[in-house]
Amino acid sequence: MPLVNAFDNHVNSSWGLFKPATVGLLDHRTFTIQLQSMDDLTIAWSRVSRTFNGRSFLLLRWSPGSRLQDSPLAAVWFSLPGLPLPLHNPSFLKAFGDSLGRFLCSYETTAKFKYPRAPRICVELDLSAPPPPAFVVAFGEWKIHQRIAFQSRLLYCSHCLLQGHNATSCRNRKGKRPAVASFPVTHSGKQACGGVLLAGTPSPGRNNLPHKKK
Structure with a gap:
């Protein structure tokens, strides 16, 4: 519970949301984030910084098949x-x-x-x-x-349906874990956010990093 409480505090204190988000622990590596408005959803998806406790994480749109594949949608x-x-x-x-x-x-x-x-x-x-x-x-x-x-990395594998690498570098084709592209940590910028839209972001892939999902 200390980890989920820490991430809850991170989301609600640093993401610039209009209303408090509800953060839960789905499993040992996956958080769920429930947002109270579509404006907050836009702010969350378009965030530049995707780090917590010094580690990068994925922020993906939830769907019934989310446990098996990543959404191809990304905030670019x-x-x-x-x-x-x-x-x-x-x-x-x-x-x-x-x-x-x-x-x-x-x-x-x-x-x-x-x-x-x-x-x-x-x-x-x-x-x-x-x-x-x-x-x-x-x-x-x-x-x-x-x-x-x-200015964002456009990496999505059509073979294993994960973000963070492309099909040409996918190790799943040879029965191995896919190669995950690393990327530098970036600090969050301020955006003037507009319409009511859903998005994900390019990210290093789910095999090596913890997941944060909406």
Whole structure:
């Protein structure tokens, strides 16, 4: 119980939720998190930092098959280098995100127009399908080919259906545990979060890390 109480305190004291979340212990390596509002769900899914007690963890959408496979949905951060200034309007950024998946939120500096060279947004994407490297924006007489600079790792294995590695590096194909990609610990940033959306995040895979699930 001390561990689940510590994680409960971590979630409710550092995640910036509007209402207290209910945290439970499903098994020795899996927590459940129940959130009281869809806005809190958006905040939780789009968090940059995924560490607790110095260890990285998975944060995945719950489903009836969650004990056997990971959801392919992930909250992916990316920037739009060189996006024309008239297209920095929040409604345009949301439309761009929704055209690729589901818009979650924009980064604080983007919302405040502090870094117009490359606005940064978070979008729910299905990692089982390769994301596009760019998209076309048609605005009046403008037609722009906009590049996407992904800042989150896009790793999902179509063989074992786990996040954190891809099929080419999957050891399950040879009857072994899948290789898990390591990634650096990042500190939580502040986001200006928007609509009511569900998302997961790319993560190092369930074989080596404890799980935190909603």
